[in-house]
Amino acid sequence: MATKKTTRSSSGLVEKAAKAKINSSLSNEEKIKLLEDMIRVRRFEERSLRSYQQGKIGGFLHLYIGQESVATGSLSVLGENDHFITAYRDHAHALLCGMGMNECMAEMYGKATGCSRGKGGSMHFFAPDKNYWGGHGIVAGQTPLGLGLAYALKYQEIDGCAICYLGDGAVNQGVFHESLNIAALWDIPVIFIIENNGYSMGTSEARSSKFEDSLAKRAEGYDMKWESVEAHHVYVVREVTDRWVRYAKENSKPVLLEMKTYRYRGHSVADANSEKYRTKEEIQRYQETMDPINVFRKTLTDEGIIDDEKVKEIEKNAKEEANAAAKFADESDFPTVESITEDVYWEADNPDERKSEGRLFFHS
Amino acid sequence: MATKKTTRSSSGLVEKAAKAKINSSLSNEEKIKLLEDMIRVRRFEERSLRSYQQGKIGGFLHLYIGQESVATGSLSVLGENDHFITAYRDHAHALLCGMGMNECMAEMYGKATGCSRGKGGSMHFFAPDKNYWGGHGIVAGQTPLGLGLAYALKYQEIDGCAICYLGDGAVNQGVFHESLNIAALWDIPVIFIIENNGYSMGTSEARSSKFEDSLAKRAEGYDMKWESVEAHHVYVVREVTDRWVRYAKENSKPVLLEMKTYRYRGHSVADANSEKYRTKEEIQRYQETMDPINVFRKTLTDEGIIDDEKVKEIEKNAKEEANAAAKFADESDFPTVESITEDVYWEADNPDERKSEGRLFFHS
Amino acid sequence: MPEITYREAIKQALSEELERDEQVVVMGEEVAQYNGAYKVTEGLFDKFGGKRIIDTPISEAGFIGMGIGASMLGMRPVMELMFWSFSYVAFDQIVNNAAMVRYMSGGLINVPIVIRGPANGGTNVGATHSHTPENFIAYTPGLKVVCPSNAYDAKGLLKSAIRDNDPVYVMENTLLYGQKWEVPEEEYLIPLGKADVKREGSDLTIVSHGRSVITSLEAAENLAKDGIDVEVVDLRSIRPLDIDTVLESVRKTNRVLLVDENKPFCATSSQISHMIQLEAFDYLDAPIQRVTSIDAPAIYSDPLEKEQLPNVARVEKAVRSILDQVSA
Amino acid sequence: MPEITYREAIKQALSEELERDEQVVVMGEEVAQYNGAYKVTEGLFDKFGGKRIIDTPISEAGFIGMGIGASMLGMRPVMELMFWSFSYVAFDQIVNNAAMVRYMSGGLINVPIVIRGPANGGTNVGATHSHTPENFIAYTPGLKVVCPSNAYDAKGLLKSAIRDNDPVYVMENTLLYGQKWEVPEEEYLIPLGKADVKREGSDLTIVSHGRSVITSLEAAENLAKDGIDVEVVDLRSIRPLDIDTVLESVRKTNRVLLVDENKPFCATSSQISHMIQLEAFDYLDAPIQRVTSIDAPAIYSDPLEKEQLPNVARVEKAVRSILDQVSA
Numbered sequence A, B: 001m002a003t004k005k006t007t008r009s010s011s012g013l014v015e016k017a018a019k020a021k022i023n024s025s026l027s028n029e030e031k032i033k034l035l036e037d038m039i040r041v042r043r044f045e046e047r048s049l050r051s052y053q054q055g056k057i058g059g060f061l062h063l064y065i066g067q068e069s070v071a072t073g074s075l076s077v078l079g080e081n082d083h084f085i086t087a088y089r090d091h092a093h094a095l096l097c098g099m100g101m102n103e104c105m106a107e108m109y110g111k112a113t114g115c116s117r118g119k120g121g122s123m124h125f126f127a128p129d130k131n132y133w134g135g136h137g138i139v140a141g142q143t144p145l146g147l148g149l150a151y152a153l154k155y156q157e158i159d160g161c162a163i164c165y166l167g168d169g170a171v172n173q174g175v176f177h178e179s180l181n182i183a184a185l186w187d188i189p190v191i192f193i194i195e196n197n198g199y200s201m202g203t204s205e206a207r208s209s210k211f212e213d214s215l216a217k218r219a220e221g222y223d224m225k226w227e228s229v230e231a232h233h234v235y236v237v238r239e240v241t242d243r244w245v246r247y248a249k250e251n252s253k254p255v256l257l258e259m260k261t262y263r264y265r266g267h268s269v270a271d272a273n274s275e276k277y278r279t280k281e282e283i284q285r286y287q288e289t290m291d292p293i294n295v296f297r298k299t300l301t302d303e304g305i306i307d308d309e310k311v312k313e314i315e316k317n318a319k320e321e322a323n324a325a326a327k328f329a330d331e332s333d334f335p336t337v338e339s340i341t342e343d344v345y346w347e348a349d350n351p352d353e354r355k356s357e358g359r360l361f362f363h364s
Numbered sequence C, D: 001m002p003e004i005t006y007r008e009a010i011k012q013a014l015s016e017e018l019e020r021d022e023q024v025v026v027m028g029e030e031v032a033q034y035n036g037a038y039k040v041t042e043g044l045f046d047k048f049g050g051k052r053i054i055d056t057p058i059s060e061a062g063f064i065g066m067g068i069g070a071s072m073l074g075m076r077p078v079m080e081l082m083f084w085s086f087s088y089v090a091f092d093q094i095v096n097n098a099a100m101v102r103y104m105s106g107g108l109i110n111v112p113i114v115i116r117g118p119a120n121g122g123t124n125v126g127a128t129h130s131h132t133p134e135n136f137i138a139y140t141p142g143l144k145v146v147c148p149s150n151a152y153d154a155k156g157l158l159k160s161a162i163r164d165n166d167p168v169y170v171m172e173n174t175l176l177y178g179q180k181w182e183v184p185e186e187e188y189l190i191p192l193g194k195a196d197v198k199r200e201g202s203d204l205t206i207v208s209h210g211r212s213v214i215t216s217l218e219a220a221e222n223l224a225k226d227g228i229d230v231e232v233v234d235l236r237s238i239r240p241l242d243i244d245t246v247l248e249s250v251r252k253t254n255r256v257l258l259v260d261e262n263k264p265f266c267a268t269s270s271q272i273s274h275m276i277q278l279e280a281f282d283y284l285d286a287p288i289q290r291v292t293s294i295d296a297p298a299i300y301s302d303p304l305e306k307e308q309l310p311n312v313a314r315v316e317k318a319v320r321s322i323l324d325q326v327s328a
Ligand SMILES: Cc1ncc(C[n+]2csc(CCOP(=O)(O)OP(=O)(O)O)c2C)c(N)n1
Pocket: A089, A137, A138, A139, A166, A167, A168, A169, A170, A171, A197, A199, A200, A201, A267, C029, C058, C060, C082, C086, C089
C-alpha cells in the first residue's frame, strides 16, 4: 500500500522536523547558511526584476520569490551523486547548487559571459558539473529527463538519485504520467517534487486539476509512495526530502512529493494580472505568516543563533553581490554573430574530433 | 470518494447481472440476438483471417476473437444519442453497430466498396451515421477524441454519452491521462472502457503497467469513479455498462471501467509469436472456461431459450454471410488512382461550395 | 477606416464568429478568466461566458484532441495554443487525427477545427518557445495553414478559417499583436489561398509570409531610395497556396528573393523555390535566393536574435547581391 | 562477401556496439523478450540480458525523454520506435529536448542518443503509420538524420550514429528488412554525411535516399536498355548533407530528377532542389523535377499505395519527360 500522509497544518510539524537528525545535527554556521541561501536567492531575483524593468533583461522572467524554502531545503540534503532538474523557474536552484550570481545575471542579460553564453536566458540555466541539468521551458518536458538521470545513475551503479521539480500545472501533461509509470515499473530512484504554488499562470489548482486530497495522490495509481507537506519551513523541507532521498536510494524506488508553497509575484514579470486571479489578502496572509525567510529567521532567532545585526549583514552582502552581478552583466559583451551557430552540434564545436562529413549547417 | 469495486471472481456475479433489469427485461429474441451478434463477429473475423492468409488482405489485422462479450454487451445498452470510438481492434464494434459485413470485408480488401473506400483498412472503420467514430491506429490517440464526442454532446445539450474503448497497453500513453483529468474536471459524460486482454502485443500487463489492484484505479487520482469486472459474460458487461452509462448521463460525470477479457490470437495476424509470451495452457484455460460465446450459449441453453439446432442455424447463417462478404469484397473494384487525392479536404470534395482559392494539392 | 491592432482584429474575428455561430467555442490555456496570455481574447469571457470561452489545463494533446472529437460532431472549436511551439506536445493529434480522420474514413468525417496562436521568434524566449512550424503543417495533406502579416489579413483570414470545413491552423505573431493597421468596420472575409501583392515593383520579386512581409516591405522602401524597385508578394496562406500570383510576379521581374522566418532546411521557402524554378525556369535571370533565420536553435540574447531572424539589413543585402549578380 | 539482410545488418551493428561500449543500451517496445516487432533485435535479449535490452511500456514521450536524460549523463541509448510515425507522440522530446538542450546550455551538454526504426509507406498500414519525417528532423538544427538504402549502408551508418556525440536519428524501411546485400565480415564504419554514387551515368542525375534509391536504380537499369544513362546519387545522410557530391553530378549531367518518398510540400527534395538551383544554376538545362509520394495521406489499398509511392514506372516517365524537354 502506498503511504498516505497529507499534512496540511504545520503546527507540531516544524518542531518534529527540527528534531530530526538531518536538522538537529546542523551546526550553527550551517543553519545560518540556509538562511543566507534564501536571502541571496531573493535579493538576486529582486535585482533581476529591477534589471528587467530597466529593459536590460528580455523575454520571460519567472521569479521564485516566496518559494525559497523548497529549493533551499531540498537541495541542501543532496549528496555528491545526486542530480536534479527543474522547469523555467530555475534561478534559486542555480544559485543554491553553487552557480555564481555573475554568470546567472549575465545570462539573463543575454551576455556571452552568461552561464549558457547568452543562449538560454532566464529559463535555461545549467550546471552539469554541479549536477544541475536545467532549466526547461516546456511544461513537464523535464520530467522524463529527470527520470533518465535517475535511470542512468542506477544503470551505472552509482549510489545516487535524481530530484525532478515540476509545478502544480505541469502534472496535467501526459509525459509526466508516462514518467511516473516507468519510474514505478522499473524501480527508478527519482523523486518528483511538485512545487505547488497554487497557480499555473492565472489558473488555480482547483481549476486545472481534479484530484482527491492531494495532487501527489495520483502516485497511488502507480503503486508509488507519496507525501504532501506545507513547505514554507526549510527544516520541514529538509526532513521530508532527506527521508525520501534515503528511501529512494536504499530501495531504488521513486516517490512523488507535493510541497505546498506560494509565489508572491506574477507568473512571470509580464503577468500584470497577478492580483486579478487571487486577492491581495491571500498574498499578504502568506507573506505575513509563512514567508520562508521570515519564518526561518524567527526560528534561528528563537534558537539564539542569529540576531538582527547578523541578518543585516547577510542582507547587505546579498544585495551587494546582486548589484555587483548586475554590473558584471551590464559590462559584459554580447555574444558574437558567429556564436549563433556554435553549441548546436558537439561535432561542429570539436572540429578536430569530427567524424562526419558534409554540411551540418545550411545557408539560405 | 471514488467507488472501488474490483470483482475478480465471477461466481454470483453472473446471476446478479442476469437479474438486473437491463437483462431480465430482455425478450428471448433479444437474448438470442446477443448470441448471434457474437457469433457473427467471430465468423466474420475468422473469414477475414482466411482472406489474410490467402493474401487478399494486407497490412495489419487485429482480431477480436475471445473478447466478443465486451463490445457486444456494452454497445447493446447504448441509446440513440450515445456515441462510441475505439482503437484499431475495431471489427466487432463495426458489425455490432450495424455496419454490413460486405463494406467491412471490402475495406480490408482495399476495395472502393469498402466502408472507408479502401483508404483506411482494418484499423480504420467508421460509421458516423451509426454513432461510430472509428477505428484509430495510434495507441490511445482516440482517447481525447472520445472525450471530445462527450464534450460536444454536453455542449449541445443532448442527453447522451460517449464510450471510448482502449487497451491495457494504451493506459500508459500520456494523452489518456490528460483526457481523464479534463473529463473529471469538467464533468464530461464519457465512459472509458479498458478492454484488458492482459497483453499489449507481447508485453503482459505486469510488464507494462505499475498499479495497485486495478489499472482502473488510476481514476482515483482524478477523483473519478471506476469499476473492474471479469467481462466474459455478456450479461455482466451489459449490467455494468448500463449502470455506468446511466450514471454518466444522469450526473454528467466520467467513469473508468476495466473489463477483463482475453484474446486468443496474436496481437495481429503478423504476430507469429503469440504463444511465446504466454502458454498454450493459458489460452486453452480461457477458451474452455470463459469463452464468451460458449458461456452465453450455455446460459441461454440453461434458460431454455435456445437449443443446438438454433445455434447451428445461427452459425450457418453467420458463416454464409461472411463468405458472401468475402466474395463481395473479392469481386469489387479497387479504387481509382484519381481517388488517392479524394477525401483529403472537404472543400476539394465539394468544389461547388469551395470558398478558398489557390492550390490545395502539390505535384512534384 | 479605423486603425486597430492585430490583436484587436483577431479578437473581433473571434467575437463576430462566436456571435454568428453557436457551435463556435474558444478554448485554451488562460484564454477566459485571465483574458489570454497575449490578451487576444480579452473581454470575450465577460461577453460570452464560461460555456463559450474555456480555460483548459496545460494538456495540449488532451484538449486539442478533445476539440477534434467535438468538431467531428459539428462543433467549431477555435483552440488557442499559447505558443505554436507547444504544438509539439500535441503533434500526433494535430497531424494524425485532425489531418487524417477524413481520409481514413473515406470522406465520412470532416474536422472543422481552428488552432491558432503565435509562431515566431524575436521576443527572447529561447529555442523551445520560438518555433515556426508552418512548413510542418503545410507538408501535411489534410491541413490548411495561414500566416497573416497584418491586422486586416488576420481578421479576414481567421473568419474564413472558422467557417472552413477543414482544419485550418492560424499562425500569428506576438511582435505584431500591438501594431495597428486599417481595418474596415463592416464585415469582410478573405479567402484562404489568395496571395496579396503588398507592393508592386519591377526589378525583383520578394515572396514572403507573416512578419517577414513587414520586414521585406521596409527593406523595399529603403531600396526604392536607391532606385531599386522591389515587388513584395505576401503569400498569406501557405496551404492552400496561391502560386499563380507568385509566378506572375516572377515572370515580370525575373529575379526572386524568398524571405522566410523558417530555418533554411525544408523551409516553406524551399518549397516555393522548387515550384518557381519548375514552373518559371525560363524566366529566371538568377538563382532564387533566400533570407531565412540563421540555422541554429533560436538564440535568447536580444541583439543576436535580431541578427538571427530575417531583418531589413539582411534582406537589403540579399536583394542587392542578386541584382549585382544579374548585371554582372 | 556474405550476403545478409538489412535487418541482420542492423542487428550486427547493434550487437557490435553493445559489445564495444557498456554505455550502449537498446530500448523500445517489444525489442527484448519479443525480439522486436520487425525482429531487428532478435537474439539480443538472450545475448545481452535485460539490463542492456529493455522492453518499454507504450510511452514514447516518456521513454525517449528518459533516454535523452540518460544520455546527458553519458549513456548511449539506442531507442527503437516501432514506427517513426509514433515519433509524433514524442515530438516535443525529440525536437525540443534532444535538439536544443546543448544550445540552451551554451554547449555544456551533449546528447548522444540514437533513435531508430522504420519510416516508410508501402505496407498497407494506412495514413497514421506511414510517415516519413526525415524532412521534419533535418529541418531542426541540432539533429542528424540518416536514411540507409541497403544493408551495407545501414550497418556502417548505424555504428557511426551510435558513436556520434550528437543525436542521430536513423530511418529504416520495413520493405528492405528482408532484402539482402553484400556486407563484409570485418568491422567498418560509414561516416555520416557522405553521399554515395550508386550508379554512374551521364545523361541525368537522380538524387534520392532510402528505398527510393532502389526504385531509382531499377528505373535506371530499364532506361539503360533504351540508351539512357542515368547517374544515381544516394544521399544516405540528410543532415549532415553531402551536397558537393550532388552538385558534382549535376555539373556533369545538367539534368536532375529528385526521387523522394516524402510528400511534395517542403519535402527533403524541396530543399535539395533549392540548393541545386542556387549552387549550380548555370549548369541546369532543364527545371529540376521530382517524383514524390502523391500528395494525400497514405492510402491503405495495396495497388493504390504502390501508385502513390515513387515507383519505377513514375521514375522512368519523369526521366524521359526531362530528357524530352531538353532535347525539344
Ligand atoms: C507545454 C507547455 N504549455 C504551456 C506552456 C506555457 N506555460 C509556461 S508556465 C505555465 C504555467 C505552469 O504552471 P505550474 O506548472 O504550476 O508552474 P509554476 O509556473 O507555478 O511554477 C504555462 C501554461 C509551456 N511552457 N509549455
